[in-house]
Amino acid sequence: MSDVSVETVADTMYDMVKEYHGKKNLKALDLQKAMIKKFGDDKVDKKMCKAAIRQLIDSGKCTYSYVGGSYIVLPPEKTE
Amino acid sequence: MTEKRQTPKLDELTKGPWPSFVTEMKKVQDNPMVNDLLGQLERSYNEKIGHWKHGGIVGVMGYGGGVIGRYNDLPDDFPECNEFHTIRVNQPAGWFYDSKTIRKICDIWEKRGSGLTNFHGSTGDMVLLGTRTKELEPLFSDLTSIDFDLGGSGSDVRTPSCCNGKARCEWACYDTMKICHEVTMHFQDELHRPAFPYKWKFKFSGCANDCVASIARSDCAVIGTWKDEIKIDQKALQEHYVNGGGVDIARDVVNRCPSRCMSWDGTKLEIANEDCVKCMHCINVLHKALRPGDERGAAILIGGKAPIIGGALLAFTLIPFIDIENSLEDIYEVVEEIWDLWGEYGKNRERIGEFIQRIGLGNFLEQVGLEPAPEMISHPRTNPYIFFELDGEE
Numbered sequence: 125m126s127d128v129s130v131e132t133v134a135d136t137m138y139d140m141v142k143e144y145h146g147k148k149n150l151k152a153l154d155l156q157k158a159m160i161k162k163f164g165d166d167k168v169d170k171k172m173c174k175a176a177i178r179q180l181i182d183s184g185k186c187t188y189s190y191v192g193g194s195y196i197v198l199p200p201e202k203t204e
Numbered sequence: 205m206t207e208k209r210q211t212p213k214l215d216e217l218t219k220g221p222w223p224s225f226v227t228e229m230k231k232v233q234d235n236p237m238v239n240d241l242l243g244q245l246e247r248s249y250n251e252k253i254g255h256w257k258h259g260g261i262v263g264v265m266g267y268g269g270g271v272i273g274r275y276n277d278l279p280d281d282f283p284e285c286n287e288f289h290t291i292r293v294n295q296p297a298g299w300f301y302d303s304k305t306i307r308k309i310c311d312i313w314e315k316r317g318s319g320l321t322n323f324h325g326s327t328g329d330m331v332l333l334g335t336r337t338k339e340l341e342p343l344f345s346d347l348t349s350i351d352f353d354l355g356g357s358g359s360d361v362r363t364p365s366c367c368n369g370k371a372r373c374e375w376a377c378y379d380t381m382k383i384c385h386e387v388t389m390h391f392q393d394e395l396h397r398p399a400f401p402y403k404w405k406f407k408f409s410g411c412a413n414d415c416v417a418s419i420a421r422s423d424c425a426v427i428g429t430w431k432d433e434i435k436i437d438q439k440a441l442q443e444h445y446v447n448g449g450g451v452d453i454a455r456d457v458v459n460r461c462p463s464r465c466m467s468w469d470g471t472k473l474e475i476a477n478e479d480c481v482k483c484m485h486c487i488n489v490l491h492k493a494l495r496p497g498d499e500r501g502a503a504i505l506i507g508g509k510a511p512i513i514g515g516a517l518l519a520f521t522l523i524p525f526i527d528i529e530n531s532l533e534d535i536y537e538v539v540e541e542i543w544d545l546w547g548e549y550g551k552n553r554e555r556i557g558e559f560i561q562r563i564g565l566g567n568f569l570e571q572v573g574l575e576p577a578p579e580m581i582s583h584p585r586t587n588p589y590i591f592f593e594l595d596g597e598e
Binding site: 151152153156157167170174175178181182184187188189190192193194197199200 | 258259260263265266267268269272273357358359360393397399400401404441512544547548552553
């Protein structure tokens with residue numbers, strides 16, 4: 125489908141989470157929409173975004189948090 | 205151990221013949237976590253305010269659900285329950301366990317947490333009440349070693365639950381436990397990695413008696429029904445209900461039929477099946493003489509919820525009949541279409557029922573590619589709020 129790799133999407137998502145840290149909580153869907161907008165729907169799809177989020181979470185670079193809803197955030201040790 | 209907390213107000217709840225959560229907690233008050241928990245609750249009763257905070261970043265690696273972070277705001281006064289996280293464990297379909305399995309779970313839980321449990325939470329999971337953050341990973345590892353997994357929490361697919369269907373009930377129109385298990389396995393990613401605007405609950409009932417209250421408590425209710433005629437055994441009807449007595453068929457059955465599709469002349473019961481809404485009332489009352497038809501499947505309903513942000517909603521029919529045991533792939537397809545639409549346009553913390561109310565049922569159906577049907581009503585004899593376009597009209 126694309127020349128954009130899951131790793132690239134994951135890295136871009138990570139940068140976005142870092143940028144918004146302390147300003148706005150981002151949901152998985154916010155990240156997905158932003159990636160499709162950035163790379164174009166011919167290069168990035170939902171499946172790819174899902175895989176990228178999974179990579180971010182499984183690697184420990186990001187974690188889930190619950191504040192009324194579920195959000196993707198930096199783990200506490202990365203924000204200290 | 206520190207001194208036992210005195211709880212005069214809570215002790216009032218141990219009086220009388222009824223079951224009491226205080227009585228059960230007091231049995232294990234030697235556990236310091238439970239002791240402090242009782243003390244904290246007594247204090248809340250005195251001050252008339254709760255001392256819990258919940259949420260935050262707490263869970264096991266890779267999962268976004270299954271652990272509900274809980275902390276008290278009185279860590280100096282009640283340090284043993286300062287961290288008191290709740291664990292949801294995915295229950296076996298139909299809640300069938302053997303005692304050996306429950307003992308294993310309790311042994312793990314006494315080692316890793318407070319030992320307090322709730323069998324079962326309203327979503328259906330086993331709920332393990334109260335553990336510390338440092339115990340979460342070891343606990344998860346212990347649970348998976350006996351083939352249990354965490355359930356859902358947050359904005360994800362919540363742990364699907366079902367009645368015990370064909371295992372114990374002659375009315376089950378499909379194998380609820382099998383379908384519940386298959387749906388649970390199919391949506392593992394959605395269950396453990398929250399990606400929705402808000403929670404999504406599946407519940408599976410084998411018939412319209414709806415023993416898991418799917419119509420009121422789930423976003424997607426799958427309720428067993430049938431397509432053909434109710435089977436009547438006129439001989440059994442005479443034997444057990446006319447000669448045997450006990451039931452006034454005209455008053456208790458015919459007059460209580462919601463669609464008035466039955467008639468009774470004192471000797472013969474007749475049903476206009478084309479008007480029957482399969483509510484199960486007549487079958488429940490005349491259970492030795494009536495049975496659901498042979499062409500069995502399920503109706504898919506959508507939009508039910510208990511009150512949290514908005515008020516309570518009952519689910520309404522989305523698919524009037526489907527041979528569910530042979531059409532699961534079709535269900536997955538429809539559900540994923542709905543998730544896409546809801547994910548794209550749903551507001552934060554907006555349940556699917558509220559979303560449909562906001563955008564209108566007609567628009568919703570058009571977007572998910574389903575044709576309107578007369579069964580798509582929220583209440584009997586009400587307008588379905590769908591505007592049909594006449595031929596030639598734009």
